[in-house]
Amino acid sequence: MKTHSNVRHKSTKAIHAGGLPNPVFGEVSVPIFQSSTFSFPSVEEGAARFSGEKPGFIYTRIGNPTTKALEDCIASLEGGFAGIATATGMAAITTTLLALLEKDSHIVSTNSVYGPTRVVLENEFSRFGVQSTFVDTSDLDKIKSAMRFNTKVVYIETPANPTMSITDIQGAAEIAHDHDAILIVDNTFASPHLQRPFEHGADIVIQSLTKFLNGHSDVVGGAIISKKEKQYNKIRSVLNLFGGTMDPHQAWLILRGVRTLPLRVEKAQENALELAKFLKQHPKVSWVQYPGLTEHPQHEIAKKQMDGFGAMICFGVKNGLEGGKTLMNHLNLITLAVSLGGVESLIEHPASMTHASIPKSDREAAGILDELVRLSVGCEAYEDLRDDLEQALKRILL
């Protein structure tokens, strides 16, 4: 397989990036190197690999050819220096934070982030003296006023889970850099097909590969992509020690998924725009947040930094939580499940599920209301999705 280093278009990269330099039999698909360890031809060679003088694999916690193929592919799609694959998206987040934060340092983060991202900072990193402040990062002034002398990291999720609020990546990068802090962007909701944060000044990009990049709801995984070699080396060394490494079989499945990322995302976001318009005019729906609607408060920023508006929608159902329950309990095609970014459409209730571990007052301050329903739009035919929503919405009594 060729490495295709001259390929520039993102759709071609999704199909070809991350090939092996030396295929054994001319294989077109990267093989699964299901080996925990790799033999050394000599003691001298083993020592040279350990010291970093020579390239080559040593042990799968430290590196594996199948996993490296996925890492190279993701780094190419995001436009970073190098990628690091992790066991889950949470392993990507915690490994990065472990590498970059220290006792008495401070992090400013989007308030509407994936629930466990907030909880791990507030409940776990705080035990080691890390301070955290959560603000509405769609308002750059709020980031500015949250910065302290010891702020080492600005962490944003855009679009944010589950509120779909958008943060101006370039604006956040400027504030972070003015304070010698690092900007981390969780790019899971957009995927690199729609948004490449390095183009707007980010230093590190996080992906939960479980979502759009894999795209088939059959494997978990994460990735950390760094812009600079120095940060890559630091994070890699923390991962090697803490051990949240990806398994080669997992890497192979995700690489297989990535090959169709552009096709899946294009189809799903086409459905999402139509569904957002359908929901907006529906008498049982009180509000809709989708960055592709002109009334979304950050529609213009989304247009500036994204190549499309994605496949995630959140909306409020009339009759509050009761209305939402009726809707979710009566859908036939759209599945009631957490996670997102698969070919099948999924619906969930963040306040009682993905974001339940955040105290109610913090949740509501972040816009995660009890009436909010989150929809991950898949690749089914639009009419089938619309009809399923219509018949379930009809059941809501006003």
Ligand code: LCS
């Ligand atoms: N970042 C974002 C934006 C996420 O939505 C998730 C998971 C993660 C990171 C963590 O990735 P994981 O460890 O699960 O691979 N989000 C989920 C959600 O909204 N429902 O279920 C999982």
